[in-house]
Amino acid sequence: MTDTDLIGALRTLEREALAAVAAAGDEAALETVRVAYLGRTEGSISKVLRGLGALSADARPAVGQEANRVKGAVSEALEQKGASLASSARGPSEDLTLPARTPWRGGLHPITQAVDEIWHIFRDMGFTRARGPEADTTWYNFEALNTPLDHPAADEQDTLYLVDSVLLRSHTSPVQVRTMEAYEPPIRIVAPGWVYRRDTYDATHTPAFMQIEGLVIDEGVTFVDFKATLAEFARRYWGSDTQVRFRPSFFPFTEPSAEVDVKRVVTKPDGTKVETDWLEVMGAGMVDPAVLENVGYDSERYTGWAFGMGPARIAMLKHGVDDLRKFFENDMRFLAQFAE
């Protein structure tokens, strides 16, 4: 073999070796490549280096120089590839403790969340949602609901009027009337919506607030169904160990009428469970036959029950919000607490 042939053979070996290094997928494969080319005994480049002694003194320097260059290049490639394989086993070289890129987080208003939670429980018990106008007539807000305008009951909710017989509804109960006018029994609805009263802003009053109405009308609906459904709601909402109390009350559009109180079990920070006081959570009752007659239902045939509750008050209790006005400030930091 001439020295020129040898140099050509070295370069071929170099190409092969570098390709083999590049192709090596893991450290074991890389070691096989190293042994094949640079192994002390069988390595093909090592063999060439060992054969230098057989060359003429003239040829030896040129071939030796080339052989060393090739050995260096392959060694370097092996080393780099080795480092790369080792690091890819560890992971990339970036500092992954740096903060991630995130989108903005949004959230529903806490009162909407309360409305939805309440509605979802009633949905699971077969209710659908109905709605009605916020500005309505005295007929729908009072008279159809068995509340004559000259009766003191019409004063109970201090009403905001627009013109003579048009007002901002003082409760969601007008939706009862409108729904019964539009549909035949069985009726099984909830009606969330804004209502308005002549209240000035303080910690527990706002002139506009959300209410959720509920109405069930069918044949054979009784006081027992009424109690059972609302008690079931309360246990699903506040927990299965919640106690529910029905207290006699008065609403012109229900008879009998009741206030519903709950006594919850709450877990204190130290893990002990304590009962809360009784909390009034809704007004309710069996639909007064006069209301059914006003919408043209046969009150001998159909009976039913209704309720109204304030999700803002329920949200206050749930989240420990001490002032209703915070719900209206819409401070981003406040709203973000309910999206955590």
Added chain:
Amino acid sequence: MKASARWLRELVPGLNASAEEIADRLALRGAPVESIVALAEGLEHVVVAKVITAERHPNADRLSLCTVDGGQGVVSVVCGAPNVKSGGWYPFAPVGAVLPGGLEIKKAKIRGETSNGMLCSAKELGLSSDHAGILELSGQFTPGEPFVAAMGLDDATLDVEISVNRGDLLSHVGLARELATDAAGDVARREIPGAPAVAFRYEPGTPEVRVGGVSVRIDDPDLCPRYLGAVIRGIRVGPSPAWLQERLRGAGARPINNVVDATNYVMLELGHPLHAFDLGRMAGSAVVVRRARTGESKFTTLDGVERALTSDMLMICDAEKPVGVAGVMGGLHSEVEPDTTDVLLECALFSPKSIRATRKALGMSTDASYRFERGVDPEGMRHATERCVTLILATAGGTLDGPVLDCSPSVFEPQVIELRLARIERLLGIPFTADAVRGLLSPLGFQVLGAASGGAAATLRVRVPGFRSWDVKREVDLIEEIARTHGFDKFPSQLGPYRAGTVPDHPLFQLEDSLRAALVGRGLFEAHTPAFAPEDEGDVEVSYPLSATERFLRRSLVPGLLRRVEHNFAHLNRDVRLFEIGTSFRRAGKGEPPREATCLAAVLTGLRTPSHWSAEDEPFSVWDLKGLLEDVAGRVYGADAAVTPGCSDARFDGAASFKVSSSGGAEVGRGGRAAKGAVDAPVWAGDVWALELELPAVPAASAPVSHRPLPTLPPIDRDLALIVPASLSAGALETAIVAGGGRLLESVTLFDVYAGPGIPAGTRSLAFRLRFRASERTLKDAEVDKAVTSLLATLEDLGVGPRG
């Protein structure tokens, strides 16, 4: 209704309950108690003491040095009150006592003399604001006797919330009746100490009764069905006896004099308001019950206020003029005065509606009007009269002169209601026997007159007592009484089966749900704002508004949200992303409810994503606003909704605004950069972007998605950089490309906009990626080349050519 716990206990023998227990029982009877105030809270340490000697303090003219027997031996006390006298009895706070204000009594040296306690004024004891001197006590006491017991102050006042239908509960007897059904006792009435035996006689008549020189006439029987007048002569007006004063105080009333106190006592006991007129000041010794006449436009009530009368107000008059507003308040000039000797005691029945209209027109409410409005017992009038006359005779002396005048144009007919046992079960869900019904209704004063027969078909006849005649008129009212008396909590709580309702879940709620979810997903927070707005933001006015800034109902949700942005700016929140779904109001026809629309509004300001170390901060821009507007418009109005530049609304900056048109062409939304002046923003704040979109009242159900097979053959993409005259919009150019691209053109995407060096002045470069595909065969380059050449030819007409 303020009720005395002691009084209630006395009325219900066997009711051995604390004020708190009474409150709990009343709550379960439907009359919750809002507060309980112990009359003498914090006076446990105060005793009754006798001042043995009282001499001037040796070192101070205005002080007295007393020796006081407070039951723990005689001690020296320095007293500053001018009215301390030797031999007098006073409340005494010994050393160590703590008074209601928190004052702790300590042994003290005052001007060199030791004081071992304090003789107290009514104010110091928290009993009244009277601080003129120490409280002088009259009666028989022993030194050291607890003050509270000695004064009968061991009572508590319950503030009972009475629902508007239960006028009968505005009395101690009424409340006692509810408590008695629990205690299984009867309502007992206190014997009036010193009451003379009086034989009551009545002189009935209509429309006028006249006895002796006194007459009662009812001119307007529609507003006053009955009027009883008792004449008492020779009374001596003075303070009431202690027991009566205590009773009134316990029920939250202020003692005035023996005559007025008697009427108040009977009102608090029985619920019937009575009024005593000074007969000597009644012209013609006559009572005429009639509407105010023209010319009688002014009247001064006994609170000294001049009131404007109208001709529909019922007045109590003498022979010449009004002397009282019927059922509301007496007149100043017929009031019982210290020198009054003859009175006419009125016990009348008035129309609740008339009383309500009158007192509302006069802008007042009194204990009397409150009860008349809710209805008083038409069967208890003679009893109330007799009770009050007896009380006056016992406390003010005098004699009842002749029979009581009983002018009754209409006679009360008690109501008898038919009550079907089957109906009770149908409503309440559990059966009640006739005996059970009788047992539940009788203690409340209802008389069950008998059942036709036994069994479920039975119908009972129930007579309603007068005091319940106002709220129990129908069978269902009796059923409520049965449920209430049985106890709501005794009913089983058993969920039964139900039928699905006929009402579909309202599609607008469903649309709102999906919009809320989408906006929350885009990083916005939902806001709730009330619908009230200042005048320039609404055209529907609220009558008697709550405040000047809340006189109107909002036309748009945007201004309210911008105010929320300002609130956030004020709290240094730079990044604000809010939306709201709420109602807007617009004026409709005269006398009609306003037109309402449910609207979505949103505001954006600050950074479009949270700051990140890897990139420069980027604020919200017009492209974010446009994207959000297109998103919500598409969700509400479908693909046909068009978002086009420019809107006429001055609240938005015309250079960066859009309007949304529905497929019908109606403008249904708008958005853009909030105009200068629309937001009060600090200097550091970025642009504020806002949008609003009206939602349809009843959204149409969206058509189901129709699946399209995915392409199986490869597309060919061509990038086309075009030189475009500045006058041609990207939107118009894209429309032209779509129109001229031929049927193989699948999509057009703008990917670069450039203006500057290398581009002729007055033009810009827009680069589009065009994707061509044939669905049935593999496309050839030559076909695409042909399509592009043809497209470029059509674009030439618009002055558009390929970039070099």
